[in-house]
Amino acid sequence: MHYAGLLYRALNPVWARQPLSGEGAARFGGRFNRIGRAALYTSLAPDTTIREANRVGVLQPTVLVALRADIGPLLDGTDPAALAEHDATPQMLADPAWAEAMARGRPVPTQALAERLVAAGFAGMLVPSYARGAPADALNLVLWRWDGALTLVDDEGRLR
Known part of the structure; x- marks a missing residue:
């Protein structure tokens, strides 16, 4: 699949001036990226990205950005047949045990899936949001390759 449209990221202010770096995800790893693999975790709606970035509960300092995207190929992780x-x-994607497995140095099935998809040439994967309180139709787009496919919306130069 291919995606063209707006994406949203909620960034820790530490990364506000580098909204396309993927460095935070590479340093710490995530559900869909191993430590060392840069990734951009984006959402198709602003409220979803805020929920994703503030999983601990109370809203933390957050910088919200919009990105214009024209990117593919993507795996549709909402389609059981494609998975x-x-x-x-779908159960593997939703399994909350990934964080504990990563913390204990055990294999993380969703990270292994991401590595297989990167090797197969996928730029990213569309996935449901697993954030607390997210509606069933909330979607994220996790990207591993995005060079030239994303443009930061910053018409007033606020992040310069």
């Missing part, structure tokens, strides 16, 4: 083609299931 099955890559030895994955």
